[in-house]
Amino acid sequence: MNAARGGAQLAARAPLRTIRTADLAAVYAHPNQEARALERRGLLHRLSHGVYCAVPAEYDPATWRPTIEAATAGIATALYGDRVPVLTGLTAARVHRALPRSLGVGFVAVPTQRRPVRLVDREGVVRFVARAVADLDAVLVSTDLGPALATTPEQTVLDLGRSDPRGLDLDAQEAIAAMWDGCDAVVLDELADRQRMRSTLVRLRAQR
Structure with a gap:
């Protein structure tokens, strides 16, 4: 070799x-x-x-680049290890196909606080959110760099609702609306109780 x-x-x-x-x-x-x-x-x-x-062998390296969601997962995994980071917030909504528009920022939950990382292959940035990642409700999702963890629709809805209590973020509201009907009500209740987001869930239900 x-x-x-x-x-x-x-x-x-x-x-x-x-x-x-x-x-x-x-x-x-x-x-x-x-x-x-x-x-x-x-x-x-x-x-x-x-x-x-x-670079995957089947692609032209002159034109190929991974999606920002895959790049976010890849960078965070290189920094923190396999199956440690969890795509979260609007980035999780993107991989769940709840938000059609591409974003210039990737959000990923990691165990420790870290400064944002700027991408060099596009105008974009990876933002790290310090969370107890083992406590998040997460699922494996496909990216063009391989499988990565992302918060489930239920966890994503609650996270977006808590981060935007006044409903001013149009992307967050669109993503919540797209995922809401597919969320398991029992899972929402369990997560809200365990993660102290009961008031967030009450407010989200009142808005539906």
Whole structure:
């Protein structure tokens, strides 16, 4: 196996096909330089400073880029580990197809507070929300980088309702409306009680 192939395969085997340049130190003496070389060869795609994902073989590396939802999941997974981050808020609504418009920001729940990460392949930013991720009601969803965790529709509705108590965020209200009828009422009640969001749920039901 040559060095270039080794680095590309390391990325392709990583969770969400995404790695930090520091991860390439296992293969290269100068990982930053080699990551850029792999990017020029079309084997890696740079998502943010120091974070790359493997380009799927079936796509043209000159034009391909993952969705912002997949990029958000990939970056957070490279930073926190597999199946730790959870796509949340409007980003979770997007992967549940409750919001048709693409957003310039990705929201992901992680165990610790972290500053936003700006994407380098587009105008966009990943925002990290410190949550007790193990307590979130989450489900595996498909992204174009692989399976990632996202909050369930019930959890997403409650989170959006709590973050927008006055109903001023039109994207949040549209997403809530799109998911509401498909939510399990029993699950909503259980989550609201366990996560102290009973007043949020009462308000959301009154608005329907």
